[in-house]
Amino acid sequence: MKILVQKFGGTSLATYELRQRVIHHIRNGLNEGYQLVVVVSAMGRKGDPYATDTLLDLINQNGRSLQPRERDLLLSCGEIISATTLSSMLHREGIDNTVLTGGQAGIITNHQHNNAQIITINPSRIHQELKKGKVVIVAGFQGKTTDGEITTLGRGGSDTTATALGVALGAEMVDIFTDVDGIMTADPRIVEDAVPLETVTYTEMCNLAFQGAKVIHPRAVEIAMQTNVPIRVRSTMTDNPGTLVTSTSEVTRLAGEVQDRLITGITQVPNVTQIKVKAKEGQYDFQLKVFKAMAENGISVDFINVNPSGVAYTVFDELADRAEEILRSLGFEPELHRHCAKVSAVGAGIAGVPGAMAKMVEALTEEDIQILQSADSHTTLWVLVRGEDMVKAVRALHRKFELHNIHYQTAE
Amino acid sequence: MKILVQKFGGTSLATYELRQRVIHHIRNGLNEGYQLVVVVSAMGRKGDPYATDTLLDLINQNGRSLQPRERDLLLSCGEIISATTLSSMLHREGIDNTVLTGGQAGIITNHQHNNAQIITINPSRIHQELKKGKVVIVAGFQGKTTDGEITTLGRGGSDTTATALGVALGAEMVDIFTDVDGIMTADPRIVEDAVPLETVTYTEMCNLAFQGAKVIHPRAVEIAMQTNVPIRVRSTMTDNPGTLVTSTSEVTRLAGEVQDRLITGITQVPNVTQIKVKAKEGQYDFQLKVFKAMAENGISVDFINVNPSGVAYTVFDELADRAEEILRSLGFEPELHRHCAKVSAVGAGIAGVPGAMAKMVEALTEEDIQILQSADSHTTLWVLVRGEDMVKAVRALHRKFELHNIHYQTAE
The missing domain is CATH 3.40.1160.10 (Acetylglutamate kinase-like)
Incomplete structure (x- = not known):
């Protein structure tokens, strides 16, 4: 049975x-x-x-x-x-x-x-x-x-x-x-016309969850992925089928065609502080020193950008004072930008598509939103923006990637 | 250690x-x-x-x-x-x-x-x-x-x-x-000058507990008795030593002399109904029928008094209607006396002392309290009284047996 x-x-x-x-x-x-x-x-x-x-x-x-x-x-x-x-x-x-x-x-x-x-x-x-x-x-x-x-x-x-x-x-x-009614293309409290996704791949789901979608924990998704047990994320209040989280091949099979959607959803992580540390002359190991100090003090870092002249990274706002104190005690002069937000566009379709980041930058520029930092992987694009720009940024990206048009079938 | x-x-x-x-x-x-x-x-x-x-x-x-x-x-x-x-x-x-x-x-x-x-x-x-x-x-x-x-x-x-x-x-x-401050000679809410007992034997404690003293469960006492582990019943709020519950020989040793107290405490069980069932002519097994019917219906009985012409026993008030119904369905015509109370005088010293029950009857008669039923064992005397007489009966017995004079040592 x-x-x-x-x-x-x-x-x-x-x-x-x-x-x-x-x-x-x-x-x-x-x-x-x-x-x-x-x-x-x-x-x-x-x-x-x-x-x-x-x-x-x-x-x-x-x-x-x-x-x-x-x-x-x-x-x-x-x-x-x-x-x-x-x-x-x-x-x-x-x-x-x-x-x-x-x-x-x-x-x-x-x-x-x-x-x-x-x-x-x-x-x-x-x-x-x-x-x-x-x-x-x-x-x-x-x-x-x-x-x-x-x-x-x-x-x-x-x-x-x-x-x-x-x-x-x-x-x-x-x-x-x-x-909620499933995995949404964006937080419905921010984006009025956010829609539930019919299917997402395990990888997309993990990325959405890691980037701020709170519906299901990425750890749980990683476990399901081990033997390809499908997950349905559904609402208790409705009989809608919710979102099916499954393997890429199954998502493709269900769609009846190779998926061509670029982006699956837009997520945000508010209340982060950007910290920039410049290298001092003659210090070749300053990057190691910085990250070792953070780790030893139990401060999680994210959005790390390393280059020969300095490093930039983010920590949660509530840890910013402590991080600054530690860096100063080591002789650094960190530059802090508090109350920022990380906004992410997640999608298995990003890999190898050259236009994705360009589209993201375009959407934000059109809205006069300053990009403080950016990064990309084969499944996710990130930007760091000022906290007051977060809502505007999420909406702009949702619109630009036309996520309200993602097809979704409800029950009955 | x-x-x-x-x-x-x-x-x-x-x-x-x-x-x-x-x-x-x-x-x-x-x-x-x-x-x-x-x-x-x-x-x-x-x-x-x-x-x-x-x-x-x-x-x-x-x-x-x-x-x-x-x-x-x-x-x-x-x-x-x-x-x-x-x-x-x-x-x-x-x-x-x-x-x-x-x-x-x-x-x-x-x-x-x-x-x-x-x-x-x-x-x-x-x-x-x-x-x-x-x-x-x-x-x-x-x-x-x-x-x-x-x-x-x-x-x-x-x-x-x-x-x-x-x-x-x-x-x-x-x-x-x-x-409470230990095992009391009576319920202090009823008897103002009730005092805590310095020592009681396991057997006295079990009897007191079975007869209505709610401080400690008799099952717990029976277990302690198996290897003579002493129990102290004490108040959380004070540093008083409370009541020591231990073996008879230890109680005697601690007292430095053979105990001559007759009665340890007076207890009461309110809200019981007396049921009397008369034998019908030619029914030799009516007693068996009555108690079998009670047992099969999960009704606990107490204070059983069997004689050739009838039986009397008690059940808790809330079970009286059910018991009556069962008896009538068997063809009996039970006589019910609701809202009674069982009052007990408990003491290891009762055994073989002829005057104990006489003293009990005297105390109750002086107060015009009708005794509906009585029983005795070598450690306990029981009477059944009307519910409205319960408080008066407990007080009268406490006074008659001079329990307020029982010596008790408090801390410091």
Whole structure:
């Protein structure tokens, strides 16, 4: 029998009405003849009593010094509470089900508390419950070490649980339910005529996610890509098919022709600071010094531009003061440009197309937007702009690449 | 090194101030040179977001049909949340500690979800952590089956966890912290001059608990009794020594003389209904029929009085209608006396003392209290009275047996 993994995020479980929609999707999955594995996150957003952030707030009122191992024990409860709540609702609806913790579901991780990596998955218990005809609800975001310690997954959380289970179970599909209609061509809060994409490749999805699209974590996509398990990113509130994330060949097959779209989507990362450091005379290792100092102080850098006379890179605004201090203590005189934004155009079609960056520059110039820095890879074009230009830049690029015209089919 | 088990109930963990008192007692235990195992219940009372009843309320809003296994998964979170909260506070105070779930603490139970029995305890992990110099915080009320299912203990909950660990670890003492000053000679809300008892025997304690004293669960006492681990029932709010619960010989040794107290305490169980069933002519097995019918319908009976012409027994008020219905369906014509109360006088000293019941009857008669039924064992005297007489009866017996004169030593 075919297996479908459905993942419902915290916002999909926040209210009674939303949970009714979750039941609707579960019923649909069963009606389509699937064996169902349902992965859930902790309920609701900050402020709800069982949300992850609220559990941490409780601790913050009581010492702010939870050890990593105990933090995992605490946080794992958030997902268990939402899983059992859903279980109770399904049971009342006559849908036979059982709840498994991450550990019980066979998710084995290393010992890196708060940021554990999945080492292996033993899906025998899940198969056993599926065979009994049960919907298996799995508490997301958590696993267990070989010696019984409870861990939480760092990057990707419950999305990673869902795709990793999809891979381990040989699932036909992993449905990621969320509060938007799929992967959008741009953030709909910025671009009014942004549309959901019908399909994107794993690579495009990873790039979109890395460049600011928050719908699904890139780590989860990378895992799905390992065995080509398709992901559908869908809305809890509608029956629309959402966006199918799959391999390049499958995207091509579905389109019935070789894809000729240049750009898939426009994304943005706000609140970054550009830092420029000039080389001092006679210092041949100044670049090494700069990046080593950042790394040793746990400051992530991005958008690195190295040349013989200096380096430029970005850090998040809140780390800018600390970065400046470190650089000055090393004798550098850094130049800081705060409150910038990184705007990206992502698309598998960029590779080898000479006109793409030109089109990007043209769009921005037409709007009098200054490009502070730029970069490109075979799948992504980046520009750094002033923060106040971000919205204008995203809209200009969405228009220039005609993303509102991307064809999309809705349900019914 | 000597091991001390401290158990803090939900009310002891309900507020920040109370949790500060908990830290105080933990510090005292360490200063006295103990290795410390701290067992905690879920925080607070109904209404607090992580209390057991609140977790169940969440479910009740979402279908009221949580399966037993999933109910245990959910409820186990209540204790984990309070354990990690305490852990964070201790860590900030510089007290090295770790949290273990019931399963991690080695508490192995049978598969009877919601009412699991401890089969065995493997304390090796606790010993290992104690050797590292850590305070070991154990989430109470829970265990694990041999195949990794999470269970909750039925009777006695976290008290049972504490005394069972005390036995398994060979602890010198188990401290049960609560919101009263120890085991009282009567409920202080009823009897103004009730005093805490300095010592009680395990047997007295079990009887007091079975007869309505709610401070500690009899199941927990029975476990401690198996290897004579002493229990201290103490107040979180004071440094008073509380009541020592131990073996008869130890109580005698501590008193320096053979104990001559007749009665230890007066307890009450309100809201019971007396049911009388008369034998019908020719029915020799009517008693069997009555009690079999009650058992088959899950109705607990108490205060059973059997004689050739009829039986009398009590059930809780809320089960009276159901019991009546069952009896009538069997052709009996039961006589019900609702809203009664069972008042008990408990004391190891009763055995073989002829005057005890006479004294009890005298005290009640002086107050014009009608005795509806009575019974006695070698440790307890019971009377059934009308509900409106309960308070008067408890006070009269407390006075008659001069329990306010029981000697008690407070700290400093």
